[in-house]
Amino acid sequence: MTSVDSNSLIFGKVLAGAISGVFQAGAILGSGLIAYHFQADAWDHKLDFLFDIPMEVWGGFVVFGMLGYLLYAFIFGMLGALVSKTEDISKSATPVTLIFVASFVVTMMGMMDSDSMVMKVASYLPFSSSNAMFARIALGSVSGWEIAVSPGILLLSVILCGYLAAQIFRFGTLMYGNPVKFTHALKKLREK
Numbered sequence: 718m719t720s721v722d723s724n725s726l727i728f729g730k731v732l733a734g735a736i737s738g739v740f741q742a743g744a745i746l747g748s749g750l751i752a753y754h755f756q757a758d759a760w761d762h763k764l765d766f767l768f769d770i771p772m773e774v775w776g777g778f779v780v781f782g783m784l785g786y787l788l789y790a791f792i793f794g795m796l797g798a799l800v801s802k803t804e805d806i807s808k809s810a811t812p813v814t815l816i817f818v819a820s821f822v823v824t825m826m827g828m829m830d831s832d833s834m835v836m837k838v839a840s841y842l843p844f845s846s847s848n849a850m851f852a853r854i855a856l857g858s859v860s861g862w863e864i865a866v867s868p869g870i871l872l873l874s875v876i877l878c879g880y881l882a883a884q885i886f887r888f889g890t891l892m893y894g895n896p897v898k899f900t901h902a903l904k905k906l907r908e909k
Contacts, residue, residue, distance in 0.1 A: 723887030727798075728879060731790045738786065777854035777864075784871045785847025788878055789817060795882035820845035824852050831858040840867050843874035 753760070753768050796809045823845060827836035831853045839849035840863065850867045853859040 724883040727791070727794050727883045727886045731787060731794055731879070731882075734790060735783065735786055739783070774855050777851050780868050781847045781851040781854075781871070784868060784875055787875045788843060788847070788871065789813065791875065791878040791882040795878075795885045798882075798886040798888075816844050820848050824848040828852055828856065831856040841870055843871050846871050 750768055753764060757765070792813050793810060796813065797806060800806050800809050820839065820842075823835060823839050827833055827839065827849065830836070836849055836853060839845040840853055840859070842849075846867050850859065850863070854864065
């Protein structure tokens with residue numbers, strides 16, 4: 718056992734992964750942009766549609782990509798703390814993975830009509846807003862107030878999920894070696 722606070726442990730793990738991901742994505746995207754900028758004439762500017770992305774789309778990518786990553790990272794960290802064997806990780810992570818895949822499929826199908834009710838609702842649900850609202854921003858079918866409200870809801874969800882993850886992470890580390898169900902962990906936290 719360690720004397721480090723469980724909040725510091727889970728937030729440190731998630732934020733370290735997020736920061737390294739930002740550096741990696743920045744290096745990959747940055748090198749691609751720079752290389753194409755110098756070689757655009759050789760390509761006869763055939764890839765301009767790919768690299769000439771408006772700044773509001775880049776902003777949406779950064780905000781929603783980062784908040785979506787943090788939300789799912791906290792959830793996976795929380796679920797990972799509840800398993801005692803490596804073999805059980807996939808079983809506990811499957812429902813969350815299915816939710817993410819469903820949100821991706823809804824977004825891809827909704828891109829045909831980004832103003833549909835399904836896309837509008839998906840733009841505000843924390844599990845799907847990182848995909849749906851980003852797609853709506855990229856397609857140019859979203860108003861300014863929607864761009865302000867959706868990340869606010871997502872940010873609040875990330876904070877709440879981070880707090881819950883820290884509490885369950887603490888409980889999971891105290892029960893190390895014993896399999897713990899998510900519902901049992903929530904029940905114990907409410908009793909506290």
